Amino acid sequence: MSGEEMPDLVVHNIGQLATASPDGEWNLQLSKDGYVIIDGEMIVEVGEGEPPAARDALDAGGRAVVPAFSDPHTHAVFGAWRAQEFDLRLRGADYKNILAGGGGILETVAATRAKSADELASSLHEHLDVMLSCGVLTCEVKSGYGLDREHELKMLEVVSRVDSEHPVELIPTFMGAHAVPPEWGDDADGFIREMVLPLMDEVAGRGLVEYADVFCEPGVFTADQSRTVLRAAREAGLQGRIHADEMEPSGGTQLAADMNCASADHLLAAPEEELRGLRDAGVTAVLLPGTAFMLQKPYAQARWMIDAGLTVALGTDFNPGSCPIIDIKLIMALGATQMSMTPAETLVAVTRNAARSLGRTDRGVIAPGFRGDLLVLEAPDYLHLVYRPGAPLVRQVIQGGRPIYERGVDVTYAYRTTGEEGER
Numbered sequence: 001m002s003g004e005e006m007p008d009l010v011v012h013n014i015g016q017l018a019t020a021s022p023d024g025e026w027n028l029q030l031s032k033d034g035y036v037i038i039d040g041e042m043i044v045e046v047g048e049g050e051p052p053a054a055r056d057a058l059d060a061g062g063r064a065v066v067p068a069f070s071d072p073h074t075h076a077v078f079g080a081w082r083a084q085e086f087d088l089r090l091r092g093a094d095y096k097n098i099l100a101g102g103g104g105i106l107e108t109v110a111a112t113r114a115k116s117a118d119e120l121a122s123s124l125h126e127h128l129d130v131m132l133s134c135g136v137l138t139c140e141v142k143s144g145y146g147l148d149r150e151h152e153l154k155m156l157e158v159v160s161r162v163d164s165e166h167p168v169e170l171i172p173t174f175m176g177a178h179a180v181p182p183e184w185g186d187d188a189d190g191f192i193r194e195m196v197l198p199l200m201d202e203v204a205g206r207g208l209v210e211y212a213d214v215f216c217e218p219g220v221f222t223a224d225q226s227r228t229v230l231r232a233a234r235e236a237g238l239q240g241r242i243h244a245d246e247m248e249p250s251g252g253t254q255l256a257a258d259m260n261c262a263s264a265d266h267l268l269a270a271p272e273e274e275l276r277g278l279r280d281a282g283v284t285a286v287l288l289p290g291t292a293f294m295l296q297k298p299y300a301q302a303r304w305m306i307d308a309g310l311t312v313a314l315g316t317d318f319n320p321g322s323c324p325i326i327d328i329k330l331i332m333a334l335g336a337t338q339m340s341m342t343p344a345e346t347l348v349a350v351t352r353n354a355a356r357s358l359g360r361t362d363r364g365v366i367a368p369g370f371r372g373d374l375l376v377l378e379a380p381d382y383l384h385l386v387y388r389p390g391a392p393l394v395r396q397v398i399q400g401g402r403p404i405y406e407r408g409v410d411v412t413y414a415y416r417t418t419g420e421e422g423e424r
């Protein structure tokens, strides 16, 4: 306990506390009339009934409290939106034709190269403000719209800088192997050998990234090329993530198992026997139903995966092309309505499982020994998260025992600007 005997904060009068258990079960632990005691940044006690005293008290007013969310897959640094392309696609344009005309991801690459670091940082701040208001406190962010040394470094330096400025914790991933940029023509091997691999060593050596990702898909990078990237990542001390079997099966899911990746993502077209391999290798399946929704495609087989014993997490895939959805709560609703996940499973998927796939085993669960990262919902029951998609249901965000956001009240990161410990 800090200084005095009393812990720092009690969150009390919790109408419903809903959390994943610390172990691997999918069932939620639900309790009524509860309280949570936080000392320093960590939860020290969770109970029901009359709470013990603490230096500060936060009355949840009978509302539901859940762990803060983690988003395990985003492309949140980008130079411009692509609303026109969305319009074209809705009217039947084919993505390959859009790409051939210089649109698609190449348009984002050009726009991201053209923006200054300050401009990219300012737009990332805006995105993170929205994510925070949706209850996200931990967010993975990939590079991969620079696709040359100068602009990939610019993206990653922006992530590092904004991570130190904004309360949402960013987990940086190097994704130099996102696409082959126009100046390399169709020389994917040359691009990997001469650009991706040396730059990966550099950014890993500088501590700018925690993970490396590769887009394994026919017409982008083959399974063999992806293996080269993930093997080099491992040698550079980075664990792998992979965009696998999004459009058609091409060996990416098997590769994720072979390479012991932290996660295999998308998996819309993943064969069942390869998914069993993921399970046996302990790789988290990160599913991104927002992308299927926006592209009007069939969803990944979440129900089958959970029944087969896979660890499943949900993420937004937030990006200006295939999925501009930023709200992880909407992703939970898609998981429940479109992929037959139970509401409880969607909550576990965006809390404990998402955090673990990012190597953050200290969060995503409300139990002693975990970080005091909590959400007070504007609802009496966590079910409202999936039952009322689109409603702004996050009333308060508590990070490491500090209330840092309240809906409609400008208290966001007050503690960072004052720099005063203990000021609430």
Ligand SMILES: [Zn+2]
Pocket (backbone or CB within 6 Å): 073, 074, 075, 243, 317
């Ligand atoms: Zn992605």
